Amino acid sequence: MTMKATPSRLSTTSASFDAEFKARLHWSAEADAAIEQVVADILADVRKRGDLAVLEYTNRFDGLSATSVAELELTQDALKAAFDGLPAAQRDALDAAARRVRSYHEAQKKASGESWSYRDADSTLLGQKVTPLDRVGIYVPGGKATYPSSVLMNALPAHVAGVGEIIMVVPTPRGEKNAMVLAAAYIAGVTRVFTIGGAQAVAALAYGTETVPPVNKITGPGNAYVAAAKRRVFGTVGIDMIAGPSEILVLADGSTPPDWVAMDLFSQAEHDELAQSILLCPDAAYIDRVQAEIDRLLPTMPRAEIIAASLNGRGALIHTRSMEEACEISNRIAPEHLEVSSSDPHRWEPLLRHAGAIFLGAFTSESLGDYCAGPNHVLPTSGTARFSSPLGVYDFQKRSSLIEVSEAGAQVLGPIAVTLAEGEGLQAHAEAARLRIKQESLA
Numbered sequence: 001m002t003m004k005a006t007p008s009r010l011s012t013t014s015a016s017f018d019a020e021f022k023a024r025l026h027w028s029a030e031a032d033a034a035i036e037q038v039v040a041d042i043l044a045d046v047r048k049r050g051d052l053a054v055l056e057y058t059n060r061f062d063g064l065s066a067t068s069v070a071e072l073e074l075t076q077d078a079l080k081a082a083f084d085g086l087p088a089a090q091r092d093a094l095d096a097a098a099r100r101v102r103s104y105h106e107a108q109k110k111a112s113g114e115s116w117s118y119r120d121a122d123s124t125l126l127g128q129k130v131t132p133l134d135r136v137g138i139y140v141p142g143g144k145a146t147y148p149s150s151v152l153m154n155a156l157p158a159h160v161a162g163v164g165e166i167i168m169v170v171p172t173p174r175g176e177k178n179a180m181v182l183a184a185a186y187i188a189g190v191t192r193v194f195t196i197g198g199a200q201a202v203a204a205l206a207y208g209t210e211t212v213p214p215v216n217k218i219t220g221p222g223n224a225y226v227a228a229a230k231r232r233v234f235g236t237v238g239i240d241m242i243a244g245p246s247e248i249l250v251l252a253d254g255s256t257p258p259d260w261v262a263m264d265l266f267s268q269a270e271h272d273e274l275a276q277s278i279l280l281c282p283d284a285a286y287i288d289r290v291q292a293e294i295d296r297l298l299p300t301m302p303r304a305e306i307i308a309a310s311l312n313g314r315g316a317l318i319h320t321r322s323m324e325e326a327c328e329i330s331n332r333i334a335p336e337h338l339e340v341s342s343s344d345p346h347r348w349e350p351l352l353r354h355a356g357a358i359f360l361g362a363f364t365s366e367s368l369g370d371y372c373a374g375p376n377h378v379l380p381t382s383g384t385a386r387f388s389s390p391l392g393v394y395d396f397q398k399r400s401s402l403i404e405v406s407e408a409g410a411q412v413l414g415p416i417a418v419t420l421a422e423g424e425g426l427q428a429h430a431e432a433a434r435l436r437i438k439q440e441s442l443a
């Protein structure tokens with residue numbers, strides 16, 4: 001039987017558009033009660049039984065027969081050996097990608113990640129001290145594909161931030177270790193690596209076990225189980241964002257070759273059956289041509305089954321009245337990746353407000369951002385780009401306010417604080433400020 005991928009065809013002029021659009025829109029782990037229940041049970045079990053539970057789930061879900069979690073830790077020698085053993089082309093590509101990702105994040109740190117302070121005229125000092133996190137856990141997915149690029153995207157900004165210890169987890173289904181993943185961990189200076197994944201790995205990092213140290217924050221992308229687990233451990237640890245199944249939205253004016261657009265839609269669909277690829281375009285004939293390219297190209301794809309499941313289940317080709325309307329719908333979707341496939345991308349960019357990353361112009365395939373453009377590929381999904389940002393150096397830092405009030409400053413601030421504290425009925429607050437006000441200022 002020939003496999004077909006026919007994303008839903010919608011039109012904004014149809015009376016049923018809003019309902020159909022809503023039905024297609026966001027997948028969310030919250031909506032999937034079965035996943036939520038499985039994840040809640042795994043988290044509780046790991047919290048209670050530690051290593052033993054991690055071991056059982058890892059053996060069950062990843063098809064291993066390990067006898068201890070310690071056995072699942074990789075040594076630094078193993079990481080180096082993987083790097084040394086790579087074919088030169090792979091080593092060079094990893095090095096080149098790492099250089100670009102590092103430079104981008106160094107620039108990001110300079111722009112917004114440094115401590116700052118200033119003094120008032122009375123020499124009171126005010127500012128913010130930025131400190132790196134002590135220990136972070138980075139999740140590198142590994143169930144349906146392997147992600148050396150996600151090792152770099154997680155670990156390099158952590159390094160640039162100055163994080164003390166970087167603990168990486170990555171599932172290795174059937175015990176198959178990917179040499180590029182290990183080599184990327186070596187290049188990016190990861191401190192410890194455990195070959196565990198899913199909700200059990202998130203739990204181990206959040207609560208700690210006999211073998212896996214507890215971390216301050218967990219970052220990184222993953223499938224629906226990982227996304228649900230991260231959401232649930234928030235509060236015990238920090239998390240970066242919800243970075244679940246991948247998404248692409250292509251906003252096309254019809255000027256890009258349709259096979260380029262079809263392949264860009266495939267590029268995210270091939271991650272996961274739950275991934276989402278959407279095309280928005282005011283030209284119905286162009287949408288037909290993209291569908292024809294989907295039909296032509298699908299049989300050539302090694303991951304055709306996953307692509308077809310994703311496009312049939314969650315994909316959409318949406319005919320809009322205009323590019324302006326396409327931009328407005330894109331803002332409602334708030335996609336992880338937004339490609340502006342237009343001959344005049346800068347005309348539309350100012351209209352676009354919500355997206356994890358915006359790719360401008362026909363030559364900017366989203367996949368270049370996945371690997372080596374420089375910005376981070378760990379991005380918010382499921383509409384969370386309305387309030388979340390790409391993973392960055394700032395995720396691996398925290399800030400403390402700095403306040404040093406001079407004696408003169410205490411005379412200015414004290415009376416204000418006294419009045420407000422008394423207004424709140426908090427007498428000790430008022431007295432603490434009053435004690436520092438000189439008698440002559442009170443007179």
Ligand SMILES: NC(=O)c1ccc[n+]([C@@H]2O[C@H](COP(=O)([O-])OP(=O)(O)OC[C@H]3O[C@@H](n4cnc5c(N)ncnc54)[C@H](O)[C@@H]3O)[C@@H](O)[C@H]2O)c1
Pocket residue numbers: 038061062140141142143144145147150171196197198199200221222223224225226242243244245246271272275336377378379380381
């Ligand atoms: N948003 C982003 O920034 C971004 C970046 C890269 C990848 N991704 C996404 O990451 C995901 C990677 O998913 P993956 O599956 O390849 O790897 P993964 O590592 O996220 O998940 C694999 C793990 O899921 C768990 N699991 C699988 N089936 C289970 C079940 N029935 N019950 C309990 N646990 C189960 C297992 O523990 C397994 O080890 C994809 O959805 C991809 O689109 C997102």
Ligand SMILES: N[C@H](CO)Cc1c[nH]c[nH+]1
Pocket residue numbers: 147149150245246247268336370377378379
């Ligand atoms: N597209 C993913 C983010 O959703 C990142 C990635 C890694 N490798 C390939 N792609």
